[in-house]
Amino acid sequence: xxxxxxxxxxxxxxxxxxxxxxxxxxxxxxxxxxxxxxxxxxxxxxxxxxxxxxxxxxxxxxxxxxxxxxxxxxxxxxxxxxxxxxxxxxxxxxxxxxxxxxxxxxxxxxxxxxxxxxxxxxxxxxxxxxxxxxxxxxxxxxxxxxxxxxxxxxxxxxxxxxxxxxxxxxxxxxxxxxxxxxxxxxxxxxxxxxxxxxxxxxxxxxxxxxxxxxxxxxxxxxxxxxxxxxxxxxxxxxxxxxxxxxxxxxxxxxxxxxxxxxxxxxxxxxxxxxxxxxxxxxxxxxxxxxxxxxxxxxxxxxxxxxxxxxxxxxxxxxxxxxxxxxxxxxxxxxxxxxxxxxxxxxxxxxxxxxxxxxxxxxxxxxxxxxxxxxxxxxxxxxxxxxxxxxxxxxxxxxxxxxxxxxxxxxxxxxxxxxxx
Numbered sequence: 001x002x003x004x005x006x007x008x009x010x011x012x013x014x015x016x017x018x019x020x021x022x023x024x025x026x027x028x029x030x031x032x033x034x035x036x037x038x039x040x041x042x043x044x045x046x047x048x049x050x051x052x053x054x055x056x057x058x059x060x061x062x063x064x065x066x067x068x069x070x071x072x073x074x075x076x077x078x079x080x081x082x083x084x085x086x087x088x089x090x091x092x093x094x095x096x097x098x099x100x101x102x103x104x105x106x107x108x109x110x111x112x113x114x115x116x117x118x119x120x121x122x123x124x125x126x127x128x129x130x131x132x133x134x135x136x137x138x139x140x141x142x143x144x145x146x147x148x149x150x151x152x153x154x155x156x157x158x159x160x161x162x163x164x165x166x167x168x169x170x171x172x173x174x175x176x177x178x179x180x181x182x183x184x185x186x187x188x189x190x191x192x193x194x195x196x197x198x199x200x201x202x203x204x205x206x207x208x209x210x211x212x213x214x215x216x217x218x219x220x221x222x223x224x225x226x227x228x229x230x231x232x233x234x235x236x237x238x239x240x241x242x243x244x245x246x247x248x249x250x251x252x253x254x255x256x257x258x259x260x261x262x263x264x265x266x267x268x269x270x271x272x273x274x275x276x277x278x279x280x281x282x283x284x285x286x287x288x289x290x291x292x293x294x295x296x297x298x299x300x301x302x303x304x305x306x307x308x309x310x311x312x313x314x315x316x317x318x319x320x321x322x323x324x325x326x327x328x329x330x331x332x333x334x335x336x337x338x339x340x341x342x343x344x345x346x347x348x349x350x351x352x353x354x355x356x357x358x359x360x361x362x363x364x365x366x367x368x369x370x371x372x373x374x375x376x377x378x379x380x381x382x383x384x385x386x387x388x389x390x391x392x393x394x395x396x397x398x399x400x401x402x403x404x405x406x407x408x409x410x411x412x413x414x415x416x417x418x419x420x
Contacts, residue, residue, distance in 0.1 A: 007156065007183055010148035018045055029402055030139055031149045034130040037138070038151045040395040043129050048154040051127050054098060054120035063100050067167060068092055068175050070208065071201035072101065075177055078197035080104070088181040088190075091117070093133045095173050095304065097124035108181055115155065117180065128152060132160030132178045138303055140164055140173060140323050140400040142198070144191040147183050159186035163198035168206040169237045171322050173304050177201070209239070216241040216278045223281060232268070235279040246284070254280075256309070256318045266310070295385040296372055298333050300326060302391070303399050310372060323400045325365050328358075330398060331405055333388045338379030347405035 009024060016023035017035060027035065043049070054062070063069055072092070079090045080103060089104030089112060099121050102109065112118065116128075125134030129151030136143040142163040148156045162178035179194050213235060220233030220242045230245035238254045252267050262285075263273050270286030297309040306326035309318040321329065331339060331347055339347070341355035341362075348358065366373050374381050391397055397410050 004184075007147040010146060011156070014045075014148045014151075027149070030135070030141075030143055031130065031145070033399070033402070033407075034125065034135050034138070035151055037125065037395055037399060038129050040393060041126050043126065043151060045129070045151055046153045048116070048152060049127060050116045051122040051124075053116075053118065053122075056120075059098075059100060059120045062094060062098060066094055066100060066175070067205070068094065068100065068165065071165070071204050074201045074204045075197060076103070078200055079177075079179060079194070083179070086181065086187075087185040088179050091133065091178045091180060092175060093123060093137075093178065094175040095137065097122055097127070097134050097137055097176075099123060099133070100175075105181075111182070112180070115158070129155070131155065132162035132180060133176050136162035136164050136176045136178070137173065138399045140304060142191055142195040144188075146186070157183055159183050159190075161186075161191040161194045163191070163195040165198050165201055168202055169209050169235075169239065171320060212278055213239060213241045216276065219277055220279075220281060223276075227283060230268075230284040232282050232284075233276060233279060234282065241279060252282075253319055294383075295387065296380065297387045297389065298329050299389045300330060300391065300398060301389045303396060306398075308372075323398070324361050326398055327401050327403050327406060328361060328365060330388070330409075331403075332373070332379055333386050334409070336379065336386075338374075338377030340377050344378065348403045350404045 013023045013025055013027050015021070017027060017032070026032070038045070075090065075092060082088070083090060083104040087105050087108055089102060089108045091099050092101040093099050099117070099119050102112070102117075102119050117123070122128075123131055123133040125131065125138050128134065130145055131150060132143055132145050135145060142161070144159070144161040146159045150156055150158065158180055159182075160178055160180035162176045164176055165174045166172065167174050177194060177198050179190055216233055216235055224231055224233065224242055224244040227244055232243045232246055232252065233241040234252055234254070235241060238252045240249055240252060246268075249267065252265060255263060255265065258273070260273050260275055263271055265271050265282060268282060268284050271282040271284050274281040274283070295311040297311070299307050299309065306321040306323075307318050308321055308329060327348060328344065331344060341358045342352040344358045345354040346352040348354075362373070362375070362378055366375075372381060372384055373379070380386050395410055398406050401407070
């Protein structure tokens with residue numbers, strides 16, 4: 001479809017959605033979900049709202065502390081050579097939606113300035129509406145927004161494609177890389193291009209992580225050789241560099257409050273922790289114990305930062321959750337009697353046959369939450385008290401999720417709204 005025809009169609013879809021009419025076509029699911037959030041949050045569809053732009057000093061401080069700084073060369077190499085010819089610009093934003101770097105064709109940069117799409121600006125979805133930066137941060141997956149799919153009408157002459165970048169060490173969302181430009185210059189394949197470059201950047205972070213583990217291994221190996229018992233060297237995120245007397249594990253979840261001295265580690269038991277350059281030496285002094293959890297707090301109140309905190313007789317620890325793991329634990333928290341793999345597959349994907357994916361993901365969850373989950377059926381263990389913390393706004397429950405069961409849970413508390 002011609003770009004102008006597509007823009008006219010999308011404007012009709014948006015007008016019908018906002019007015020409660022019958023749209024000429026259904027909005028894409030990720031766009032419809034974003035529009036629902038905008039309506040619930042009070043974003044005005046025809047008013048260009050902007051927040052305070054960071055000062056040059058504040059922006060530079062964020063740049064210096066952002067892990068995204070390490071992968072700028074990869075992003076530039078993968079994107080910049082094509083931007084001038086394509087009349088696009090590249091933007092890199094942090095996990096709060098603040099634009100930290102912006103490069104590309106000069107004439108498009110000037111147009112972006114007039115839109116407020118400038119370094120230091122806040123492009124959080126709740127501030128400026130549906131867009132390739134803020135919506136990708138909420139959805140936690142690549143998103144392309146064409147013309148009138150932008151919720152705010154002043155953005156309709158633009159199309160943008162944004163892909164999240166995650167830290168492979170802990171799964172933390174670091175930010176978004178986005179390519180934007182006038183509607184007529186964009187191509188449907190842009191999203192695949194940007195997503196591929198984002199994955200290359202994550203691979204660069206992974207390579208650097210493996211190099212740091214190798215340095216830690218070299219440092220720890222002589223120490224471990226002199227320890228008669230069981231010990232393990234891990235980095236600050238719990239990734240294993242070297243072990244002695246123990247079965248190797250890729251990663252050991254560390255307690256929430258962690259420092260030198262005696263500490264209880266869920267997978268190991270009682271340990272003595274000693275700092276190493278780039279990590280910790282954990283010497284096991286007690287017997288290994290499973291969690292024996294008394295209570296689990298599943299915190300889904302903050303978009304993009306879901307966690308499970310386990311409280312037991314021997315202490316407590318927290319585990320950050322990936323979007324998929326947050327969905328699964330939410331479904332299990334809502335189903336005390338448990339769910340089969342087929343039931344979870346239907347609730348997640350609308351397809352009861354995708355059980356292999358469900359079983360693989362739950363196997364990963366159970367490795368991190370030892371003693372908390374059981375199977376046949378999948379559920380929280382009978383002696384575990386589960387506290388589920390939802391967001392204040394029901395529509396903000398796992399906003400990245402398109403799982404049928406999660407969407408039903410949102411609507412059951414907010415009503416169906418006007419967007420189909």
